[in-house]
Amino acid sequence: MGLDREVKFFDEFADQADYDVLGERGYARLLAAFREAVQPQADQRCIDLGCGTGAFTRRLRVFGLDLLGIDISPRSIARARSSEDGVRYEVGDIMATGLAEDWFDVAALSGVLHHITTSADRIRAMREAWRILRPGGRLFAFDPNAHSPSMFLYRDPRSPLYSSEGKTENEVLLKSDQLSGELHESGFADVRVHGVSGTTFKYVKGRIARLLLPAYAVYEELVRLSPWEGRFGTFLVSTATKPERSAPPQT
Numbered sequence: 001m002g003l004d005r006e007v008k009f010f011d012e013f014a015d016q017a018d019y020d021v022l023g024e025r026g027y028a029r030l031l032a033a034f035r036e037a038v039q040p041q042a043d044q045r046c047i048d049l050g051c052g053t054g055a056f057t058r059r060l061r062v063f064g065l066d067l068l069g070i071d072i073s074p075r076s077i078a079r080a081r082s083s084e085d086g087v088r089y090e091v092g093d094i095m096a097t098g099l100a101e102d103w104f105d106v107a108a109l110s111g112v113l114h115h116i117t118t119s120a121d122r123i124r125a126m127r128e129a130w131r132i133l134r135p136g137g138r139l140f141a142f143d144p145n146a147h148s149p150s151m152f153l154y155r156d157p158r159s160p161l162y163s164s165e166g167k168t169e170n171e172v173l174l175k176s177d178q179l180s181g182e183l184h185e186s187g188f189a190d191v192r193v194h195g196v197s198g199t200t201f202k203y204v205k206g207r208i209a210r211l212l213l214p215a216y217a218v219y220e221e222l223v224r225l226s227p228w229e230g231r232f233g234t235f236l237v238s239t240a241t242k243p244e245r246s247a248p249p250q251t
Contacts, residue, residue: 026199027059029224030142030235033196034108037239038138040065044105049094049129050112054080057087057110065106070094095124102134109141113238117170119182126186133242139188141238145195146173148234150220179238188240195233197223 022030040046042064048057051069053076060067070092071077080089092098094112107129116122129139144151151173152158176193183191197220223229
């Protein structure tokens with residue numbers, strides 16, 4: 001998977017800036033999806049697995065959750081802690097956190113699964129989330145959608161507008177059936193994976209991509225209002241439940 005290169009990339013990025021590339025309207029769309037799917041309650045224990053510099057984690061404070069962010073990049077965690085946002089942040093491997101099982105009410109994987117190249121490794125991360133969730137606990141994840149025309153143009157190597165700037169070697173675009181199958185294989189129930197649009201960016205790497213941002217924002221709203229958002233939405237939102245009665249998934 002090239003984990004060392006992944007850590008190096010995000011360590012170097014965190015040395016320069018907070019990894020916070022979505023616009024506030026983009027975060028608002030994802031938070032609305034989180035609220036609808038998770039129905040968070042104040043003081044519930046929530047872990048953000050692969051939290052980076054805490055950009056999404058700290059926005060979850062609006063729900064009054066007891067938050068913990070975990071990331072494998074030490075410098076990203078150092079930057080997250082420097083924000084002094086009242087969230088606990090720890091360096092850790094999301095595939096083997098070492099945390100107690102059946103403890104968290106909510107597990108978020110905020111833009112991290114597409115950084116895991118293989119299905120087997122994504123399932124390892126999902127099974128770790130399953131392990132540390134209490135029975136009835138909810139999983140929430142978001143990742144770039146392979147069926148999204150805008151993501152194809154920007155991040156698919158086959159695209160004439162493809163840009164590798166700001167992209168790690170491990171990143172892949174994911175499909176809804178991939179994620180749905182992997183979540184089921186990891187032991188989750190009530191699995192739903194669907195596209196979400198209206199997720200605007202405030203910054204992207206690449207000169208051409210930056211020039212196209214205003215047009216992209218208009219496109220996002222058109223997709224959001226269309227009947228095809230669930231298929232072509234720029235981000236896939238994945239939600240699932242750890243069953244109340246379930247045996248650990250087979251390894």
